[in-house]
Amino acid sequence: xxKYRLICLAMIIGFVAYSMFVFQSAVTPYVTFAxxxxxxxxxxxxxTMGAGKVMQAEDGKSTQFVLRDDIGEEVTVVYRxxxxxxxxxxxxxxxxxxxxxGQFLADKLLVKCPSKYQGSVNQ
Numbered sequence: 001x002x003k004y005r006l007i008c009l010a011m012i013i014g015f016v017a018y019s020m021f022v023f024q025s026a027v028t029p030y031v032t033f034a035x036x037x038x039x040x041x042x043x044x045x046x047x048t049m050g051a052g053k054v055m056q057a058e059d060g061k062s063t064q065f066v067l068r069d070d071i072g073e074e075v076t077v078v079y080r081x082x083x084x085x086x087x088x089x090x091x092x093x094x095x096x097x098x099x100x101x102g103q104f105l106a107d108k109l110l111v112k113c114p115s116k117y118q119g120s121v122n123q
Contacts, residue, residue, distance in 0.1 A: 028096055033073045037099045042107065046094050049087075050074040056083050063087070067095055067104065075099070079106040086113040 031043045050066030051074065057063070063083040068074045077095050087093075092112035097105045 030094075032069045032071050033075045033099070033104070034071075036104065039098060042096060042098055044094055044096050045069055045075075045104065046092065048092060049090060054083070054088055067093055075102070075104050077104045077106050077109075079109050081109075084109050084111045087111055089113055 028042055028044050030046055031039065033045060036043050036045055045067065047067045047069040050068040052066045054063060054065040060082065061080060063079045063081070065077055065087070066074050067077045079095070087109075090111045091114055094110040094112075095104055095106040096108040096110070099105075
């Protein structure tokens with residue numbers, strides 16, 4: 001009976017360790033562009049729209065713009081996908097991807113637009 005309990009305990013510990021490993025590899029941390037340049041895997045950079053215009057490829061499958069991170073560094077973001085609605089008016093943008101040759105290649109974009117539900121002050 002004691003041997004059975006030890007085997008069950010070892011299996012539970014193994015499962016917990018494996019789950020922690022898988023969860024940790026799935027988490028994408030928030031970083032600045034300076035940290036993203038040295039990262040080997042995908043990261044999240046949070047920021048606001050930087051100087052310049054949002055440019056979209058003629059085929060509509062690529063969008064390029066400048067993102068300013070929380071410490072003020074600006075980097076060109078290239079997103080391969082349909083341009084998110086309201087990108088120009090966004091109050092915050094999270095780009096998920098990695099830096100390649102000085103550009104941030106984004107796999108995903110999360111855009112925070114001004115809420116249409118916020119009331120305006122009328123006086």
